[in-house]
Amino acid sequence: MKKTPEPKKRANLRDVAKAAGVSVATVSRVLNEPAVVKKDTLEKVQTAIADLKFVPSAAARAINSGRTRFVGALVPTLDNAIFARFLAALERKLSDHQLSLIVATTEADLDIEAEKAKSLVDIGAEGLIVTGVTHSPAFHDLIERTMMPTIITSFFDPENPLPTIGYDNAAAAQLALQHLNDLGHRNIAVVHGPVHNNDRTRARLAGLKDFPFTGELTTFETEISHQGGADVAHKLSNLDTKPDAILCLSDVVALGILLGFQAQEIAVPDQISMVGVDDLPTSSVSVPPLTSVHLPVSQMGERVADALAHWITAQQPPEPERLDAYIVVRNSTKSADKSST
Amino acid sequence: MKKTPEPKKRANLRDVAKAAGVSVATVSRVLNEPAVVKKDTLEKVQTAIADLKFVPSAAARAINSGRTRFVGALVPTLDNAIFARFLAALERKLSDHQLSLIVATTEADLDIEAEKAKSLVDIGAEGLIVTGVTHSPAFHDLIERTMMPTIITSFFDPENPLPTIGYDNAAAAQLALQHLNDLGHRNIAVVHGPVHNNDRTRARLAGLKDFPFTGELTTFETEISHQGGADVAHKLSNLDTKPDAILCLSDVVALGILLGFQAQEIAVPDQISMVGVDDLPTSSVSVPPLTSVHLPVSQMGERVADALAHWITAQQPPEPERLDAYIVVRNSTKSADKSST
DNA sequence: TCCCAAAATGTAACTAGTTACAGAGGTTGC
DNA sequence: GCAACCTCTGTAACTAGTTACATTTTGGGA
Numbered sequence: 001m002k003k004t005p006e007p008k009k010r011a012n013l014r015d016v017a018k019a020a021g022v023s024v025a026t027v028s029r030v031l032n033e034p035a036v037v038k039k040d041t042l043e044k045v046q047t048a049i050a051d052l053k054f055v056p057s058a059a060a061r062a063i064n065s066g067r068t069r070f071v072g073a074l075v076p077t078l079d080n081a082i083f084a085r086f087l088a089a090l091e092r093k094l095s096d097h098q099l100s101l102i103v104a105t106t107e108a109d110l111d112i113e114a115e116k117a118k119s120l121v122d123i124g125a126e127g128l129i130v131t132g133v134t135h136s137p138a139f140h141d142l143i144e145r146t147m148m149p150t151i152i153t154s155f156f157d158p159e160n161p162l163p164t165i166g167y168d169n170a171a172a173a174q175l176a177l178q179h180l181n182d183l184g185h186r187n188i189a190v191v192h193g194p195v196h197n198n199d200r201t202r203a204r205l206a207g208l209k210d211f212p213f214t215g216e217l218t219t220f221e222t223e224i225s226h227q228g229g230a231d232v233a234h235k236l237s238n239l240d241t242k243p244d245a246i247l248c249l250s251d252v253v254a255l256g257i258l259l260g261f262q263a264q265e266i267a268v269p270d271q272i273s274m275v276g277v278d279d280l281p282t283s284s285v286s287v288p289p290l291t292s293v294h295l296p297v298s299q300m301g302e303r304v305a306d307a308l309a310h311w312i313t314a315q316q317p318p319e320p321e322r323l324d325a326y327i328v329v330r331n332s333t334k335s336a337d338k339s340s341t
Numbered sequence: 342m343k344k345t346p347e348p349k350k351r352a353n354l355r356d357v358a359k360a361a362g363v364s365v366a367t368v369s370r371v372l373n374e375p376a377v378v379k380k381d382t383l384e385k386v387q388t389a390i391a392d393l394k395f396v397p398s399a400a401a402r403a404i405n406s407g408r409t410r411f412v413g414a415l416v417p418t419l420d421n422a423i424f425a426r427f428l429a430a431l432e433r434k435l436s437d438h439q440l441s442l443i444v445a446t447t448e449a450d451l452d453i454e455a456e457k458a459k460s461l462v463d464i465g466a467e468g469l470i471v472t473g474v475t476h477s478p479a480f481h482d483l484i485e486r487t488m489m490p491t492i493i494t495s496f497f498d499p500e501n502p503l504p505t506i507g508y509d510n511a512a513a514a515q516l517a518l519q520h521l522n523d524l525g526h527r528n529i530a531v532v533h534g535p536v537h538n539n540d541r542t543r544a545r546l547a548g549l550k551d552f553p554f555t556g557e558l559t560t561f562e563t564e565i566s567h568q569g570g571a572d573v574a575h576k577l578s579n580l581d582t583k584p585d586a587i588l589c590l591s592d593v594v595a596l597g598i599l600l601g602f603q604a605q606e607i608a609v610p611d612q613i614s615m616v617g618v619d620d621l622p623t624s625s626v627s628v629p630p631l632t633s634v635h636l637p638v639s640q641m642g643e644r645v646a647d648a649l650a651h652w653i654t655a656q657q658p659p660e661p662e663r664l665d666a667y668i669v670v671r672n673s674t675k676s677a678d679k680s681s682t
Numbered sequence: 683t684c685c686c687a688a689a690a691t692g693t694a695a696c697t698a699g700t701t702a703c704a705g706a707g708g709t710t711g712c
Numbered sequence: 713g714c715a716a717c718c719t720c721t722g723t724a725a726c727t728a729g730t731t732a733c734a735t736t737t738t739g740g741g742a
Contacts, residue, residue, distance in 0.1 A: 012728055023692045028730060038690060055487045058465030059409060060728035062400035063697050069464045070443065078429045079622075084419040091419075091446060095457070100464055102411060103444045105432060116436070123410045123441055124399030146396045226626045255623075262603070262628040281420075282596075285567045287603040353698055364722045369700060379720060401698035404727050 011052035020048035031056060062124065070100040071127040071308060072120035076108040076198075080224060080252055082278050082297055083131075086153070089301025090129070097309035099126070106131075108197045114138040121146055127308045129153060133160050134199040149311040151304050154200050154297075156322040165304050165321040167295055169200050170207025172325040175293045176247050176275040177211050179327055184336035185245035185273060186215030191232050191257065192249040193224035204249050204277070218243065222253060229256020230263075237264050244272060244336055251278035251292055258286055258332070273333040289330035296323045352393035361389035372397060403465065411441040412468040412649060413461035417449040417539075421565060421593055423619050423638055424472075427494070430642025431470070438650035440467075447472075449538045455479040462487055468649045470494060474501050475540040490652040492645050495541055495638075497663040506645050506662040508636055510541050511548025513666040516634045517588050517616040518552050520668055525677035526586035526614060527556030532573050532598065533590040534565035545590050545618070559584065563594060570597020571604075578605050585613060585677055592619035592633055599627055599673070614674040630671035637664045 017024045022045060029037050030045040037045070048054070062068045073090060075083045091101045102120060106113040114136045117128060121142060127149040130139075143150050143162070152164040180188055190208060195201050208217065220235065222228040229252070236242065236257075248254035254276035261268055268274050268288055276283060279294035300323055307318035358365045363386060370378050371386040378386070389395070403409045414431060416424045432442045443461060447454040455477045458469060462483060468490040471480075484491050484503070493505040521529055531549060536542050549558065561576065563569035570593070577583060577598075589595035595617035602609055609615050609629055617624060620635035641664055648659035 013730095014728080024729080025693080025731075026691060029691085032730080036690075041690080053486050053488070055462070057404065057728055058463060059400050059403035059407075060697090061730085062465070063398065063404055063699080063728080064730045066400075066697085068400060069460075072441075078419070078425040078432075079422070081420070081422070081425075084422075084425050087444070088419045088446060091444065095445075095460075098460075100413075100443050100445065100460060102441050103428070103432065104436075104441065105429060119410075119436075119439075119441060121396070122399060124403070145394050147394070226623045230626045256626060259626050259628050282567045285571045285597060285600050287600050354700095355698080365699080366701075366723080367721060370721090373700080377720075382720080398698050401727090402700085404698080404729080405700045407727085 010057075011054045012057070013054075016045065016048045016052055016054050019052060020045045068124035068126055069098055070102055070125060071129065071312075072102040072104060072117070072125040073129040074104050074106050074113055074116060074120075075131050076106055078103070078105055080250075081280050081282070082251075082295065085280075086297040086301045089298040090305050091301075093302045093305030094309065097305065099305075099309060099312075108194070110134070110136040110139070110197055114142065117142055121148060126312050127151070129304055129308065131155075132199045133157055133162075133164065134197070149308060149317065151308050151311075151318070153300055153304055155203070156320065158320040158322075160320070163307070163318050163320050165307060165318070165323070166300060167323050167325045169203035170210065172277055172293050172295065173204035173207040173247075173249060174211045175325060175327045176277055177208055177213060179275055179291065179329070179333065180245045180247060180273060181211075181213055181215075183245075183273065183333060186336070187241070187243045188213075188215060188217055188245045188247055189236060189243035190217055190219045190247045190249070191229070191253055192219065192221055193228070193253065194221060201249060208247070216243075224250050224252055226252060226256035226259060229253040229258070230260035231256075233257045233260025233264065233266075237261075237266060242272065245333070246272060246274045248274065248276045251276040251280045251283050251290065254290055254292070255280075255282060255286055258288075258290065262287070269332050269334040273336075275327075275333055279328055284328075284330065286332075288332050291328065291330045291333040293325050293327050295325050299323055351398075352395045353398070354395075357386065357389045357393055357395050360393060361386045409465035409467055410439060411443055411466060412470065412653075413443040413445060413458070413466040414470040415445050415447050415454055415457060415461075416472050417447055419444070419446055421591075422621050422623070423592075423636065426621075427638040427642045430639040431646050432642075434643045434646030435650065438646065440646075440650060440653075449535070451475070451477040451480070451538055455483065458483055462489060467653050468492070470645055470649065472496075473540045474498055474503075474505065475538070490649060490658065492649050492652075492659070494641055494645055496544070497661065499661040499663075501661070504648070504659050504661050506648060506659070506664070507641055508664050508666045509548075510544035511551065513618055513634050513636065514545035514548040514588075514590060515552045516666060516668045517618055518549055518554055520616055520632065520670070520674065521586045521588060521614060522552075522554055522556075524586075524614065524674060527677065528582070528584045528586070529554075529556060529558055530577060530584035530587045531558055531560045531590070532570070532587060532594055533560065533562055534569070534594065535562060542590060549588070557584075565591050565593055567593060567597035567600060570594040570599070571601035572597075574598045574601025574605065574607075578602075578607060583613065586674070587613060587615045589615065589617045592617040592621045592624050592631065595631055595633070596621075596623060596627055599629075599631065603628070610673050610675040614677075616668075616674055620669055625669075625671065627673075629673050632669065632671045632674045634666050634668050636666050640664055 017027045104116040155166045156168045276292035279292040283290040358368045445457040496507045497509045617633035620633040624631040
């Protein structure tokens with residue numbers, strides 16, 4: 001007495017056509033250009049669609065149009081607000097182009113990156129967005145084989161084979177050093193995240209090296225987190241000769257240092273000046289507000305979205321694009337002579 | 342003398358079959374079960390695949406398997422670390438199930454949510470994850486029509502028609518109030534984000550109302566950002582009778598208040614106690630470290646991933662699941678009698 | 683009323699894979 | 713020596729849409 005042998009099967013175009021007593025072409029027209037369908041036919045079909053709870057198959061559409069309408073972005077982490085802000089802008093602008101965004105995190109591991117890139121391509125991504133110019137051979141293979149439109153962000157390099165849309169990391173770091181130099185600081189601690197698998201950080205450090213600075217530059221590597229910053233604050237406070245300024249290549253870490261210093265009652269900027277790089281929203285409300293090099297990540301998200309959408313539709317890669325970083329001077333820095341009170 | 346009339350067209354299975362001198366079935370086998378193919382045939386085909394730079398079409402695969410291997414998550418924003426952390430855990434666990442994650446932000450707007458949900462379904466999402474139980478009629482329509490597996494997060498309600506996996510927001514807020522009550526605070530400022538379109542916040546406020554607290558409870562609404570917190574700090578400091586404790590329904594705001602108080606040299610917890618809700622990583626390194634109700638968002642991400650993956654494959658919705666929040670006492674609270682120094 | 687074009691609809695061939703089934707060739711057992 | 717079986721490969725029919733082209737219907741003007 002079973003009456004439900006296979007009730008689960010989803011209705012398809014043919015089913016709807018049969019139910020409405022029309023051809024598949026008509027149903028397809030109701031879906032795509034209802035204007036050309038006569039009114040009562042239209043209604044008949046729409047009723048059938050509603051009755052059968054018909055939902056067109058995305059895959060079948062995609063197979064004809066050759067479009068899946070989504071792209072993938074590979075970022076090291078979502079835990080750093082700088083990427084979250086980039087992705088927010090990217091997603092917003094992509095949806096103007098009728099594109100959805102798949103986010104995949106790589107944990108700054110090139111193998112994970114290649115693997116996730118592969119799975120993005122496998123499920124049909126029409127384009128890829130990646131962070132930095134350094135990638136595994138497997139990744140480059142994949143991009144070359146599939147000719148997948150791929151844009152590199154957070155990095156500007158007009159020479160790179162894949163188009164880059166981003167800022168000049170070396171220049172951004174130099175902006176910070178310039179500022180400290182102008183203020184007369186001579187003994188500067190440079191605090192940065194892991195350089196392994198992070199070409200942005202390496203480029204920034206290289207930029208600092210290239211800058212004509214005659215004072216002392218000491219580097220400290222730590223985790224990119226508030227905790228990582230707090231750890232460095234602790235380390236710095238135990239030093240025999242303390243630096244008179246800190247140049248921090250990440251605001252998250254800078255904020256952590258700031259908190260660490262507060263806990264130890266080291267006064268910023270009176271005892272020590274601090275510059276960050278990123279200019280997170282939080283940096284403007286920290287105590288003291290943090291002087292920081294602003295990275296235009298929201299703008300970057302928008303430019304990347306436009307460029308990738310254009311690449312996909314017009315089959316033409318975009319020109320590399322440099323977005324300018326600039327320093328925002330707040331109250332975490334002051335000139336060296338006054339700090340030796 | 343043109344030799345490239347249409348060189349762009351991607352090679353397909355038939356092209357490869359022709360090039361390798363085998364049938365399409367054999368090529369398909371090379372792709373899916375290479376073990377059953379004779380070695381030299383295998384090599385011939387693989388050579389052809391490489392030569393033609395053949396990449397199987399995801400859409401064509403999906404049309405047969407009925408699977409697209411991705412799901413969509415709708416969150417209000419990426420700017421709050423609480424969602425970023427949830428998504429990070431979700432994405433990590435989903436990839437164990439061979440599922441990718443499409444992230445869409447709704448800006449806490451139910452219409453945007455419905456619209457983005459629709460476009461996720463249109464492009465073939467196999468399941469959806471949404472924040473909170475309150476949604477637009479269009480959204481509910483969509484879910485019902487498509488019978489899309491959909492899990493609600495950040496909210497626990499066993500009565501809800503769609504399965505919820507999350508914490509009890511009322512109970513979480515009460516944990517904070519309980520703590521302040523135990524410490525003897527009688528005049529408490531409750532700071533929260535916009536209640537409009539935010540049922541989590543509303544549930545928390547309702548929880549506070551239900552708690553048998555005999556003191557004074559004053560509420561303040563502000564933006565969920567450090568800036569929003571700083572604004573409230575300013576407002577509070579201008580009050581005639583200041584509260585002796587602040588219960589903040591969001592750690593981001595609490596951290597902003599903390600920074601605001603520092604700028605105004607109001608001592609926490611000596612002059613005023615503070616509790617937050619969220620327990621962000623930053624909360625443990627703020628000055629002072631923030632007492633906060635821990636919301637198990639990473640665990641939530643993992644549970645949701647497992648539940649949704651199971652729903653998709655086994656066609657069976659999960660049971661609602663309550664995850665426990667608990668308070669983490671740090672140094673931003675102290676008992677009332679000592680704070681009246 | 684008839685003719686013709688415009689409007690509406692239908693037929694069937696596409697898209698790019700998977701897969702049931704058939705069949706060819708080779709090996710083994712009796 | 714021949715049936716039985718296994719291994720490997722091929723044919724063709726699926727999946728669910730879109731769309732070029734053919735055909736039917738409709739309506740207006742002569």
